[in-house]
Amino acid sequence: DFLKALDEVKPAFGAAINTLELCRPGGMLPCGEAFDKNLKTAKTLVEQVKKSDRTPLMTCLFEGPSSTGKTALAASIAIESGFPFIKIVSAENLIGLQEPTKVSMIAKVFEDAYKSPLSIIILDDIERLIEYVRIGPRFSNLILQTLLVLVKKNPPKGKKLLVIGTTSEKDILESMRLVESFNIHMEVPSLKPSGMKEVLLALNFFAPTDIDAALSALGQEMPIKRLLMLIEMAAQGKEGEDAIAILKGHKKIDIHYFYDCLNDIESSKSF
Amino acid sequence: DFLKALDEVKPAFGAAINTLELCRPGGMLPCGEAFDKNLKTAKTLVEQVKKSDRTPLMTCLFEGPSSTGKTALAASIAIESGFPFIKIVSAENLIGLQEPTKVSMIAKVFEDAYKSPLSIIILDDIERLIEYVRIGPRFSNLILQTLLVLVKKNPPKGKKLLVIGTTSEKDILESMRLVESFNIHMEVPSLKPSGMKEVLLALNFFAPTDIDAALSALGQEMPIKRLLMLIEMAAQGKEGEDAIAILKGHKKIDIHYFYDCLNDIESSKSF
Amino acid sequence: DFLKALDEVKPAFGAAINTLELCRPGGMLPCGEAFDKNLKTAKTLVEQVKKSDRTPLMTCLFEGPSSTGKTALAASIAIESGFPFIKIVSAENLIGLQEPTKVSMIAKVFEDAYKSPLSIIILDDIERLIEYVRIGPRFSNLILQTLLVLVKKNPPKGKKLLVIGTTSEKDILESMRLVESFNIHMEVPSLKPSGMKEVLLALNFFAPTDIDAALSALGQEMPIKRLLMLIEMAAQGKEGEDAIAILKGHKKIDIHYFYDCLNDIESSKSF
Amino acid sequence: DFLKALDEVKPAFGAAINTLELCRPGGMLPCGEAFDKNLKTAKTLVEQVKKSDRTPLMTCLFEGPSSTGKTALAASIAIESGFPFIKIVSAENLIGLQEPTKVSMIAKVFEDAYKSPLSIIILDDIERLIEYVRIGPRFSNLILQTLLVLVKKNPPKGKKLLVIGTTSEKDILESMRLVESFNIHMEVPSLKPSGMKEVLLALNFFAPTDIDAALSALGQEMPIKRLLMLIEMAAQGKEGEDAIAILKGHKKIDIHYFYDCLNDIESSKSF
Amino acid sequence: DFLKALDEVKPAFGAAINTLELCRPGGMLPCGEAFDKNLKTAKTLVEQVKKSDRTPLMTCLFEGPSSTGKTALAASIAIESGFPFIKIVSAENLIGLQEPTKVSMIAKVFEDAYKSPLSIIILDDIERLIEYVRIGPRFSNLILQTLLVLVKKNPPKGKKLLVIGTTSEKDILESMRLVESFNIHMEVPSLKPSGMKEVLLALNFFAPTDIDAALSALGQEMPIKRLLMLIEMAAQGKEGEDAIAILKGHKKIDIHYFYDCLNDIESSKSF
Amino acid sequence: DFLKALDEVKPAFGAAINTLELCRPGGMLPCGEAFDKNLKTAKTLVEQVKKSDRTPLMTCLFEGPSSTGKTALAASIAIESGFPFIKIVSAENLIGLQEPTKVSMIAKVFEDAYKSPLSIIILDDIERLIEYVRIGPRFSNLILQTLLVLVKKNPPKGKKLLVIGTTSEKDILESMRLVESFNIHMEVPSLKPSGMKEVLLALNFFAPTDIDAALSALGQEMPIKRLLMLIEMAAQGKEGEDAIAILKGHKKIDIHYFYDCLNDIESSKSF
Ligand SMILES: Nc1ncnc2c1ncn2[C@@H]1O[C@H](COP(=O)(O)OP(=O)(O)OP(=O)(O)O)[C@@H](O)[C@H]1O
Ligand SMILES: Nc1ncnc2c1ncn2[C@@H]1O[C@H](COP(=O)(O)OP(=O)(O)OP(=O)(O)O)[C@@H](O)[C@H]1O
Ligand SMILES: Nc1ncnc2c1ncn2[C@@H]1O[C@H](COP(=O)(O)OP(=O)(O)OP(=O)(O)O)[C@@H](O)[C@H]1O
Ligand SMILES: Nc1ncnc2c1ncn2[C@@H]1O[C@H](COP(=O)(O)OP(=O)(O)OP(=O)(O)O)[C@@H](O)[C@H]1O
Ligand SMILES: Nc1ncnc2c1ncn2[C@@H]1O[C@H](COP(=O)(O)OP(=O)(O)OP(=O)(O)O)[C@@H](O)[C@H]1O
Ligand SMILES: Nc1ncnc2c1ncn2[C@@H]1O[C@H](COP(=O)(O)OP(=O)(O)OP(=O)(O)O)[C@@H](O)[C@H]1O
Ligand SMILES: [Mg+2]
Ligand SMILES: [Mg+2]
Ligand SMILES: [Mg+2]
Ligand SMILES: [Mg+2]
Ligand SMILES: [Mg+2]
Ligand SMILES: [Mg+2]
Structure with missing residues (x-):
């Protein structure tokens, strides 16, 4: 089980990129200045890792509310880096494993990266990796301590590594000293009206x-x-038959049905 | 024991439906607007999962006080969906198992669902699945983390999944970030007088x-x-002999005996 | 050891009744209205389980201070029900066993009951079954979760089950949601003067x-x-020689020695 | 190791009495009214267990500050009862054993007692048996639950049992519901001046x-x-040579050296 | 490993004395009245254990701030007692062992002592033996309970035992009831100016x-x-070359360099 | 795995120095008075250990905020001591190991040191060694207790040992009594403007x-x-092409691009 799990986390390079592609199923849409600035900063980091010999390890943390696109952004940067080794460490591949097994698997990803000249490791949803829950609070200190060390451990001479973390729980990671263990911090916010407009126009x-x-x-x-899910709901139309026509551009979303869907979702939120 | 348990949770499709039928032993009675609205919204969700390719995973949480019919509602939706794969994950089938075993069994249900084009998984009484108790508070973080991940994990390309959760402990699930992990939230309330009237008339x-x-x-x-139990008690009659006649419509419930039963039950409540 | 333990909890039917007889060593004495009312309600429940097909599971919780006769009352109801399957789940038979073993044994009792058309299960002193202690507080969540599920789990089609629980810790069971898991609640109070008089006259x-x-x-x-123990002490007489004569009715309790005994016991209480 | 331990707790009857004799190395001295009253009450209990068939189980708890003679009193009562089965359950014989082993050993003592027509079991220093410490607080819930059940469990038909517990931590045992599990409670106080005088005169x-x-x-x-230790210190005399002469009655304690010893000990106390 | 460890704690008698000698590497210097008084009281205790038959167990606790000489004092008393069995139980010999192993080893030392007519056991730095840390607080309850019992357990007939404990955490031991388990308590204070003067003159x-x-x-x-360390630092001299000359008495410490060293150390303290 | 791990921590002497060299990848730059003073004090300690026979164990703790150069300073002192045995105990080499294994490995390093006439052991980032996290708080008491003992344990006769600890969590170590277990304490502060100037000039x-x-x-x-990382970023230049020219001295850092980088980093900090 453990070996099988290890195999799943150790895909061929192409496969790794495929896995990352699944992190942006809706593709990447233009969505406002904040997004553009984040992308630019991230690319500078990729360049620095590639070129500088004196900062072989750069670490960057994406923080923002739920569903703001952190994972998709991290995946995009990794995919576009062209680095020979890219891996995502995600709780999805660690379901039901014991803490020491998870630690071994995470450590293995870093050890593998240390063998490649240029690597990117995404630590996705760190609160999930450390099994954090606010009540208690509880979390795996074994995994946390592993991350605290790995995020600051230099790769061996001649190897370079960029670590990208994502989280919706900045405050708690801060009190675990995990935030300060990253060199660079980037905020990934919810969309503002201007960003939503870009999305609507693009679609x-x-x-x-x-x-x-x-x-x-x-x-x-x-x-x-959340915006993309809402639009998808509205695109089904009242009878659930409009989707294809809208996708092909033959039809537009019925604005009144859109109001209905928005209503359903909003009441869910204040529920 | 574990394998036997696995077998029990993996019935043939017909069997699964049979199991779900047991969740509404009293059948479904008309019982007011709130119920009708919930049913309609739920059916829209079923349609969206069936038709939309861009939201292959929809997740919906039914919340309400004890005994309000959450499980019966979830079962009805699943039965009527006509989806080829429907399963209920319920603490009844997990009695006495260890946490890792429960996690394996829950994960197995999801893995099986990922192989079917259209699936519904009911996570019934989530507080019981995670072994929650207010004192402490205590719960299985292993199982909670598993649910937190599974409820957000997309099925593979081409597969679609609707996850329905039920709970009487919304607040606690909220502070575990489990509520926000569901896309849609629906409230299942106690009956109001108008709803009770519909029930009485129907019976x-x-x-x-x-x-x-x-x-x-x-x-x-x-x-x-609770209302259905009370009516059943009253239908026995003082001597415990009226039930069949009432069921056949030959006799009606003695309203004074009904008052007595109500009294017994009410004093129980304020006990 | 485990198998031996299982054997002990799985006596032949006659044996089970014998075991229950031991729960009322002093026999049942008339002791006031509250007792009579409880007995009547309990018998109605027994009838309903026997006759109604739509409430195959009824559950009833006896609550009251220490030593008020909860266990004896539950045992009496079970014995007099005439049901083919009656069992008492008591901490006395679970001493020193590990939590999972206890869970297996409790679950086994329910599984056995599901095979009988009419069954009664007594869950005696629930706080002891779940190993509760106020300091901490501590308890076995494993066993608690098992009870929470079993108390609400319907027997299979055609089988009927009455579950009677007893407890002196209603408040704590309430905050564990165990009280609300029972349909009916009955209070078993200390004797009032009129009840004591009935006892004294009967003896x-x-x-x-x-x-x-x-x-x-x-x-x-x-x-x-406590009253029965006190009378027994007084019945020994100062020299410890009166007991037999009193039992045979040849002698009466010396009221002054009775005062002495009462005094010893009362000072114990305020100790 | 476990078997050896079992052997040690299962001495021949004579041996058990020998062990109990070690609990009153200084013998029993007259020491005031409180002591006399306790002794009398305890003897009445012994008689009642012997003679009454309707209270086959009596349980009595000795409570008082450290060093007040609780263990010696319990041992004396047991020795003088003449009962065929007497055993002391003491933490001294359980050092370093695991909780489940301790539970087995304690349960074994009760099972053995159930085979004898008349038995006395001393549960010495209950806070030590349950491994209690105020900080935390911590204790073995496994052992506590065992005691809670055993102290209320009736011996089989025709067998009789007196359980005597000792403790210096009444409050904590009370909040564990262990105090109320005993029928009778007796206070064992420090000596008052009149009691000390009786001791000094007797020696x-x-x-x-x-x-x-x-x-x-x-x-x-x-x-x-503490008083006996102090007198022993004083009896050594300044040069440590007086002890034998004083024991033989040839010499008396030097009152000034007695003051010195008292001083050393008192400053220890206020330390 | 365990046996090897046992061997290390079970040295030949001579060896045990050697080990104890290592506890006073700087030898014992005259250092004021408090020290003299402690020594005298301790010697009286040794005499009493040797001569009295009625107090076969005496127990004494040395308490004082860090580095005040508690261990050296205990070792000196043991060495000079001339008792055939002397042992020190110290965390240094228990590094990395599991709690039950530590308990076995400590219990073994007491069992060995029970075989010798006259024994001294030093329980050094009790807070370290019980693995205490203020945060939590945490400690080994297993080891604590063992000590609570052993410190009060009488040796068998004809054997005598003096137990000396040392601690810098009197308050915490008190709330664990460990302080009151010792008969005698002695305070080991920091040096006052008069004590320091005696040390300086002696050196x-x-x-x-x-x-x-x-x-x-x-x-x-x-x-x-701390004073002895400071003097040693100063004795090195600025160039680190004066030590031997000063030891031989050919040279004295440069008072200005002494001020510098004191300064370094003091700022360390207020750090 | 354990043996392999042991092997990795037990490098040949040369190797150990190589490992330590990796702790100052950027080399050591002059950076202000505080640094100079620390270096001087540290060297005095090295001399004292070498020459004094009466203080065979000296222990020194470096404390300061994150990234102030504590590890590099400790490594430099060790490298320059010329001692035959130098080792660094670092969480990097202990990733994912169990607590008892870590304890064994740490104890092994000390045992090896006890065989060398002159040794230095660096305990790097003690909070990481004891797996400390502020939330809870949690840490390994097993490892903490090991350090508490080892840091005070004298090497055998004729052997000498200097222990250097580093930490950014002085307060927490203080409440664990670990700070007071070190003889000497040194503060390693952030750079002040004068220190930064020295660095800029040197580069x-x-x-x-x-x-x-x-x-x-x-x-x-x-x-x-942090300063060195910032300068490295700025040295890449806007196009990421300036680094080599700047290193060779052919070009200087563009001050405006330096402002941009500083900005990115500062906003990260207040993030
Ligand atoms: N510019 C964009 N940036 C990020 N995501 C985008 C963008 N345009 C479209 N998307 C889509 O939005 C979705 C963002 O979801 P994603 O899972 O990355 O969010 P998240 O912040 O990681 O959520 P969570 O808090 O649940 O982890 C993806 O489906 C992605 O394809
Ligand atoms: N319209 C209806 N909606 C829901 N349940 C109905 C309806 N009409 C009748 N019922 C009956 O009411 C009962 C509802 O019980 P159900 O177990 O679903 O409640 P629940 O909210 O899941 O309770 P719990 O809080 O104990 O989990 C079922 O027996 C079902 O057959
Ligand atoms: N009418 C009665 N109802 C209940 N018990 C009676 C009655 N008459 C006599 N008894 C006797 O009183 C005793 C009641 O004790 P029982 O153990 O049932 O009390 P309990 O409430 O279960 O105590 P606990 O709180 O310790 O569990 C029994 O010995 C029983 O024989
Ligand atoms: N009348 C007496 N009652 C009790 N003990 C007596 C009496 N006369 C003399 N003794 C002696 O006093 C001592 C009492 O000690 P004992 O161990 O019984 O006290 P304890 O209360 O059990 O102490 P602890 O709180 O430590 O358990 C014994 O040595 C006993 O021989
Ligand atoms: N009169 C004295 N009493 C005690 N120690 C002395 C005396 N004269 C010299 N010393 C020396 O002082 C040192 C005292 O250290 P010791 O380890 O005994 O202190 P401690 O109180 O046990 O410290 P800790 O709190 O760390 O356990 C020893 O090296 C000892 O040789
Ligand atoms: N004078 C100096 N003192 C210390 N470090 C220096 C100095 N000059 C340059 N450096 C460089 O600065 C860096 C200091 O980093 P180091 O890891 O030692 O800091 P730290 O305080 O141990 O950080 P952390 O809190 O993360 O453990 C090293 O790369 C080192 O080469
Ligand atoms: Mg994400
Ligand atoms: Mg339900
Ligand atoms: Mg009862
Ligand atoms: Mg005692
Ligand atoms: Mg010491
Ligand atoms: Mg460092």
Whole structure:
């Protein structure tokens, strides 16, 4: 089981990229300045790791509310880096394993990276990796201590490593001294109206005359993953038959049905 | 023991439906607007999962006080979906198992679902699945972390999954970040007088002239399961001999004996 | 050891009744209205389980201070039900066993019950079954979760089950959601003066002229088990030689020695 | 190791009495009214167990500060009962054993007792048996639950059992519901001046003219074990050579050296 | 490993004395009245154990701040007792062992002592033996309970035992009831100026004319171990070459360099 | 695995020095008075261990904020001591090992040191060695107790040992009594402007005319490791192509790009 698990986390390089592609199923859409700035900073980091010999280890933490696109952003940067070794360490591949096994698997990913000249490791949803829950609070100190050490451990001479972490629990990671263990910190916020507009325009599912109405219904803030789900719901249409036509551009989303869907979801939120 | 347990949770499809049928032993009765609205929303979700390719995973949480019919509602939706794979994950089938075994069994249900084009998984009484108790508080973090991951994990390409959770402990699940892990939230309330009236009329156990008296004795709120038990008690009659006649419609419930039963149960409650 | 333990909890039916008989070593004495009312309600429940097909599971919790006769009452109801399967789950038979073993044994009792058309299971002194202690507080969550599930689990089609629980710790069981898991709740109180009088008269150990003096010495409240112990002490007489004569009715309890015994016991209480 | 341990706790009857004799190395001295009253009550209990068939189980708890003679009193009662089965359950024989082993050993003592027509079991220093420490607080819930059950479990038909517990931590045992599990409670206090005088006179180590001086130096309260140690220290004399002469009655304790010893010990106490 | 460890704690008698000699590497210097008084009281205890038959067990606890010479004092008393069995139980010999192993080893030392007519056991740094740390607080309850029992357990007939404990954490041991388990308590304080003067004079490392200057620089209190370290540092001299000359008495400590060293150490303390 | 791990921590002497060299990858730069004073004090300690026979064990703790150069300083002192045995105990070599294994490995390093006439052991990042995290708080008491004992344990006759600890968590170590277990304490602070200037001048990456501007942008305090990373980022230049030219001295850092980098990093900090 353990070996099988190890195998799953150790895909061929191509496979690793495929796995990462699954982290942005909706693709990457333009969505505002904050996103652009983050992307630019991240790319500078990739360059520095590639070129500088004196900072062989750079570490960067993406922080933001749930569903704001942290994992997709990290995956995009990794994919576009062109580095020969990229891996994502995600709780999805660690389900039900015991703490020491998880530690071995995480450590293994770093050891493998130390053998490649240029590597990127994504530590996705760190609170999930350390099995954190606010009640208690409880978490795996074994895994936390492993991360605290690995995030600061230099790769061997001549090897270079970029570690990208993602989290929605900055405060708690801070009190675990994990935030300060990363060199660079980047905030990934919810979309503001201008960002939502970019998304709506890019998708082109609304009649141009409905865009402003839709935006003013959406309010001041929404995380991108939630916005995309909402649009998908609305795109089904009342009878659940509109989706294909809208995707092909033959039809637009019915703005009133969009209001209904938004309503369902909003009441869910205040539930 | 473990394998036997696995077998029990992995029934043939027909069997799974049979198991679900047991979740609504009293059948489904009309019981007011709130119920109708929930049913409609749930059906839209089923449709969206069936038709949309871009939201292959939808997750929905039913929340409400004890005995309000959450499990029966979830079972009904699953049965009526017509999906080829439907399973209920319930603490009843996990009695006495160790945490890692429970995790394996839960994960197995999801893995099986990932092989079917259309699946529904009911996570029934999540507080019981995670072995939660308010004193402490205590719960299985191993199982909780598993649910936190599984509820957000996309099925593989081309597969679609609807996860329905039920709970009477929304607040505690919220502080475990489990509520926000579900896309949609639905409230399943106790019956109001109008809902109770629909139930009484549908059962047709009372003389028409007694219905209003019965309703005004019942007060402002009662969960459906409790109401059905009370009516069953009253239907036995003082001598315990009336039940069959009432079921066949030859006799009606004696309203005074009904008051007695209600009294016994109410004093139980304020006990 | 485990198998031996299992054997001990799985006696032949006659044996089970014998075991239950041991729960009322002093026999059942008339002891006031509260007792009569409880007995009547309990018998109605037994009838309902026997006759109704739509409430195959009824669950009832006896709550009251230490020594008020909860176990004896539950045993009496079970014995007199005439049901083919009756079992008591008691901490006495679980001494020193590990939590998972206890869980297996408890679950086994329920599984056995599911095979009988009519069954009664007594969960005696639930706080002891779950190994509860106020300091901490500590308890076995494994066993608690098992009870939470079993107490709500319907027997299979055509089988019927009455579960009777007893406890002196209602508040704590309430905060564990165990109280609300039972359908019906019954209070078993300490004796009031009128109840004590019934007991004294039934035993006929006092001279008729001493009864009122004895009662007024006893005060406003005493649990029945304690009262019976006190009378037994007094019945020994100063020299420890009166017991047989009193039992045979040849002699009565010396009221002054009775005062002495009461004194010893009372000072114990305020100790 | 476990078997050897079992052997040690399972001595022949004579041996058990020998072990109990070691609990009163200084013998029993007259030491005041409280002691006399306790002894009398205890003897009544012994008689009741012997004669009454309806209270086959009596349980009595001795409570008092450290060193007040609880263990010696319990041992004396057991020795003088003449019961065929007497055993002391003491932490001294359980050193370093694991909780489940301790539980087995304690349960074994009760099972053995159930085979004898008349038995006494001393549960010595219950806080030590349950491994209690105030910080935390910590204790063995496994052992506590065992005691809670055993102390209330009736011996089989025709067998009779007296359980005597000793403790210096009444409050904590109370909040564990262990105090209320005993029928009778007896307080074993520190000596008052009159009790100390009885001890001094009985020992006859002081010159008659020094007795009052010694008493007024001793103050209002001292536990008997501490008083006996103090006298022993004083009896050594300054040069450590007087002990034998004093024992033989050829010499008396030097009252000034007695003051010195008392001083050393008192400053220890306020340390 | 365990057997090897056992071997190490079970040295030949001579060896045990050698081990104890290592506890006073700097030898014992005269250092004030408090020290003299402690020594005298301790010697009386040794005599009493040797001569009295009625107090076969005496127990004494040395308490004081870190580095005040508790271990050296205990070792000196043991060495000079001339008892055939002397042993020190110290955390140094228990590094990395598991709790049950430590318990076995400690119990073994007591069992061995019970075979010798006259024994001394030193329980050094009890807080370290029980693995105490203030945060939590945490400690080994297994070891604590063992000590609580062993410190009060009488040796068998005809054997005598003196137990000496040392600790810097009196308060915590008190709340564990370990302090009251010892008969006698002795305070081992930091040196006062008069004590320091005795030490400086005895060492004879300072020019007579510098003694008072040195003393007034030292302030009101310093533990002896710290004072000896400071003098050793100063004795190296600025170039690190003076030590031998000073030891041989050819040279004295440079008082200004002494001030520098004192400064380094003091700032360390207020750090 | 354990043996392999042991092997890795037990390198040949040369290897140990190589490992230590990796602790100062950026080399040691002059960086202000505080650093100079620390170095001097540390060297005195090395001399004292070498020469004094009466203080065979000296222990010194370096404390300061994250990234201030504690590990590099400790490594430098060890390397330059010329002692035949030098070892660093670091969490990097203990990843994922169990507590008892870590304890064995740490104890092994000390045992090996006891065989060498002159040894230095660095306990790097003690909070990481004891697996400390502020939430809880949690830590390995097993490892902590081991350190508490080892740091005070004298090497055998004729052997000498200097132990250097580093930590960023002085307060917590203090409440664990670990700080007071070290003889000497040294503070390693962040750089002040004068220290930063020394670093900038030594590196010679800025145009002389830019130094003051750079300094005033840097503010009042920055840890050395962070400063070196910032300069490295700036040295890449906007296009990531300047690094080599700057290293060779052909080019200087663009002060405006330096401002940008500083900005990125500072916002990270206040993030
Ligand atoms: N510019 C964008 N940035 C990020 N995500 C985008 C962007 N455009 C579209 N997306 C889509 O939005 C979704 C973002 O979801 P993602 O899982 O990355 O969010 P997250 O912040 O990691 O969520 P969680 O808090 O649950 O971990 C993805 O499906 C991705 O394809
Ligand atoms: N419209 C209805 N909706 C739900 N349940 C109904 C309805 N009509 C009748 N019932 C019956 O009411 C009962 C509802 O019980 P159910 O176990 O589903 O409640 P629950 O909320 O899951 O309770 P719990 O809080 O104990 O888990 C079932 O027996 C079901 O057959
Ligand atoms: N009417 C009665 N109801 C209950 N018990 C009675 C009655 N008459 C006599 N008894 C006797 O009183 C005793 C009641 O003790 P029982 O153990 O049932 O009390 P309990 O409430 O279960 O005590 P605990 O709190 O210790 O579990 C029994 O010995 C029983 O024979
Ligand atoms: N009348 C007496 N009652 C009790 N003990 C007596 C009496 N006369 C003399 N003794 C002696 O006093 C001592 C009492 O010590 P004992 O160990 O019984 O006290 P304890 O209360 O059990 O102490 P601890 O709190 O430590 O358990 C014994 O040595 C006993 O021989
Ligand atoms: N009169 C004295 N009493 C005690 N120690 C002395 C005396 N004279 C010299 N010394 C020396 O002082 C040192 C005292 O150290 P010791 O380890 O006994 O202190 P401690 O109180 O046990 O310290 P800790 O609190 O660390 O356990 C020893 O090296 C001992 O040789
Ligand atoms: N004078 C100096 N003192 C210390 N470090 C220096 C000095 N000059 C340059 N450096 C470099 O600064 C860096 C200091 O980092 P180091 O890891 O020692 O810091 P640290 O305080 O141990 O950090 P952490 O808190 O993360 O353990 C090293 O790369 C070292 O080469
Ligand atoms: Mg994510
Ligand atoms: Mg339900
Ligand atoms: Mg009972
Ligand atoms: Mg005692
Ligand atoms: Mg010491
Ligand atoms: Mg460091």
